[in-house]
Amino acid sequence: MTDTPLDYATAGVDTAAGDRAVELMKAAVARTHDDTVVGATGGFAGMVDASALLGMRRPLLATSTDGVGTKIAIARAMDAHGTIGQDLVGMVVDDIVVIGARPLLMTDYIACGRVVPERIAAIVEGIARACEATGTPLVGGETAEHPGVMEPDDYDIAGAATGAVDADRVLGPDRVADSDVVVAMASSGLHSNGYSLVRSVVARTGAPLEGRVGEFGRTLGEELLEPTRLYTRLCLDLVERFGVGGDDRRGVHALSHVTGGGLAANLSRVLPSGSVASVDRGSWRVPAVFDWVRRGGSVSWEAMEDSLNLGVGMVAVVGEADAPAVVGAVRQAGVDAWVLGEVRSTAAGVGAGERLVRGAKGVDAGAVRLHGSYRVG
Numbered sequence: 001m002t003d004t005p006l007d008y009a010t011a012g013v014d015t016a017a018g019d020r021a022v023e024l025m026k027a028a029v030a031r032t033h034d035d036t037v038v039g040a041t042g043g044f045a046g047m048v049d050a051s052a053l054l055g056m057r058r059p060l061l062a063t064s065t066d067g068v069g070t071k072i073a074i075a076r077a078m079d080a081h082g083t084i085g086q087d088l089v090g091m092v093v094d095d096i097v098v099i100g101a102r103p104l105l106m107t108d109y110i111a112c113g114r115v116v117p118e119r120i121a122a123i124v125e126g127i128a129r130a131c132e133a134t135g136t137p138l139v140g141g142e143t144a145e146h147p148g149v150m151e152p153d154d155y156d157i158a159g160a161a162t163g164a165v166d167a168d169r170v171l172g173p174d175r176v177a178d179s180d181v182v183v184a185m186a187s188s189g190l191h192s193n194g195y196s197l198v199r200s201v202v203a204r205t206g207a208p209l210e211g212r213v214g215e216f217g218r219t220l221g222e223e224l225l226e227p228t229r230l231y232t233r234l235c236l237d238l239v240e241r242f243g244v245g246g247d248d249r250r251g252v253h254a255l256s257h258v259t260g261g262g263l264a265a266n267l268s269r270v271l272p273s274g275s276v277a278s279v280d281r282g283s284w285r286v287p288a289v290f291d292w293v294r295r296g297g298s299v300s301w302e303a304m305e306d307s308l309n310l311g312v313g314m315v316a317v318v319g320e321a322d323a324p325a326v327v328g329a330v331r332q333a334g335v336d337a338w339v340l341g342e343v344r345s346t347a348a349g350v351g352a353g354e355r356l357v358r359g360a361k362g363v364d365a366g367a368v369r370l371h372g373s374y375r376v377g
Contacts, residue, residue: 003230005168006202011088016115017114017115017117018115018117018143018145020117022143023095025199025208028116028121028122028124028125028128028129028182029138029141031128031132032078032128032131032136032137032138032156033137033138033139034135034137034249035049035102036048036049036050036052036137037049037137037139043140045140045165045336046105046107046137046139046140047139048104048105048137048139048358050164052164053164056164056166056366057166057167057168058167058168059157059164059166059167060101060165060166060167060170060326061094061162061163061164062096062099062101062162062163062164062165063098063160063162063163064093064095064161064251064325065086065092065093065158065159065160065161065162066088066092066095066158066159067088067156067157067158068084068087068157068192069087069089069189069192069193069195069196070195070196070199070224070256071084071087071192071195071205071224071225072084072155072156072157073195073199074195074199074209074221074224074225075225076153076155077153077209077221078209078210078222078225080225080311081119081122081123081126081219082123082125082126083126083138083225083226083227084123084157084225084227084228085108085123085124085125085126085127085130085157086126086127086129086130086159086160086228087191087192087227087228087229088108088126088127088130089106089127089130089131089134089159089191089230090130090160090191090192090227090228090229090230091192091228091232091259092106092159092160092161093106093130093131093134093136093161093163093230093232094230094231094232094235094309094314095259096161096162096163096275097231097232097235097236097255097256097257098165098235098254098255098256098257098270099165099170099171099172099255100165100169100170100171100236100239100244100255101163101164101165102135102163102164102165102236103135103136103161103162103163103232104137104163104164105134105138105139105161105162106127106136106138106139106159106160106161106162106200107133107138107139107140107141107142107158107159107160107161108124108127108140108141108142108158108159109140109141109142109144109157109158109159109200109282110123110124110141110142110143110144110155110156110157111144111146111150111155111156111157112143112144112145112146112150112154112155112156113145113146113147113149113151113152113153113154113155114145114152114153115143115145115146119155120143121155123155125143126227127157127159129154130227130230133152133230133232133233134230134232134233135232136161136232136303137232152174153170162242165375169239169244171239171244171252171253171255171270172254172270172370173254173270173272173273173366174255174272175244175245175251175253175254175272176253176254176270176271176275176317176343176366177249177319177343178248178275178343178344178345179247179248179249179250179318179320179341179342179343179344180253180317180318180319180342180343181318181319181320181323181339181341181343182267182277182279182315182316182317182339182340182341182342183310183315183316183317183318183323183326183327183330183338183339183340184283184284184314184315184338184340185231185234185263185312185313185314185315185316185330185335185336185337185339186284186311186312186313186335186336186337187200187228187229187258187287187309187311187312187313188226188227188228188229189223189226189287189289190224190226190289190290190308190309191228191229191258191259191309191313192228192259193259193260193261193307193308193309194297194307194308195224197293197299197307197308198224198293198308200297201293201296201297201299202220202224202296204296204297205238205297207296208220209221209224211283212276213292215288215292215347215377216288216292217287218370223289224289228313229313229314229335231257231313231335233312234314234330234333234335235255235314235316237329237333238252238326238329238330239252241329242318242319242322242325242326242329245319247319247321248319249319249320249321249322250319250321250322251318251322251330252316252317252318252319252322253317253318253319254270254316254317254327255270255314255315255316255317256269256270256314256317257313257314257316258309258312258313258314258315259309261306261307262270262305262306262307262308262309262310263279263305263309263312263315263354263368264279264305264357264368264370265306265357265368266315267279267315267317267368268357268358268363268365268366268367268368269363269365270317270365271317271343271365271366271368272365272366273365273366274345274366275319275343275344275345275366275367276343276344276346276356276364276366276367276368276369276372277340277341277342277343277344277367277368277369278341278342278343278344278366278369278371279290279340279341279368279369279370279371280340280341280371280372280373281370281371281373282372282373282374282375283338283339283340283341283349283372284311284312284338284340284375285311285376285377286310286311286375286377287311288376288377290304290310290311290376291307291310291317291377293308293377297349301374302355305355305357305370310374312340315339315340317331317343320342323339327339343366351371353372353373354369354370355369355370356368356369356370357369359369
């Protein structure tokens, strides 16, 4: 036993380092602010002017919260923390966009064993860049130091976003109709799901993260840290341009963010009960990183389908008449797009090599029939 006086610093919490981290990130956060933001950074609560909601007939608030999972372990191993924030924004903001909501604000939370100001600032700068790209003010956050609970170099991040949409413009199963077309928007890579599987494959193969992989044209670690593509502005622009469809043959009827659970499970969640979307596995080429995971871990295609996006990051279910123009608009925005299949109100039989995947997350929804064979590379 000792009589040495204790204070917060000797207990393991460095408030001065926390203040330094805030100073390093302030400029990046400020760049996300627009005319709706009220008050300065550092207040007890962030505020936005919600006057725009007064122009809506029945404004609905939408909210989402998420993290980035074990992809953080790759960032820590590579000591590269500047892109993980974009993954967070993608996981959170694009989940509210799928119902047609425009983001109003975002907040973040970082828990760590020890505050390293430069590392915290790099994480938040990544969040801020993505918020700026999606038009989402970053109005608050918290960095919590947890000595004794987390190892000094451990950290985890989470975020929450709020958006708004008029009730008569909400996207989802109620709008989806027979003969609707399913349009895929390409992912930028693995995004931020399935990394427990990916990391297991890395461990099994013994492949060094700093080792260059010819098929990627860069190191394995760089490929695994490729940030999640942001679809926010693109999806909102599609809804603005094509509408939500008063006619079943026109408009954007539903969007699905392909995250945990893969393409089929997430697409089925936005389909009405009793309907089936047919998805042709051969309608696109699966990017090389997914085949690297499959081969390295002897992972079955079925397990890949249930864990990873396989190259499809966002899906739009659109009226048949507008499908070609939607594909063209997405491509014009710099994102590859193609037709995956179509929606039918009656199910066809499931043949050899096909799968029928029904709604996930407890949703009473439709189903997706996967057919054909994947093309790789």
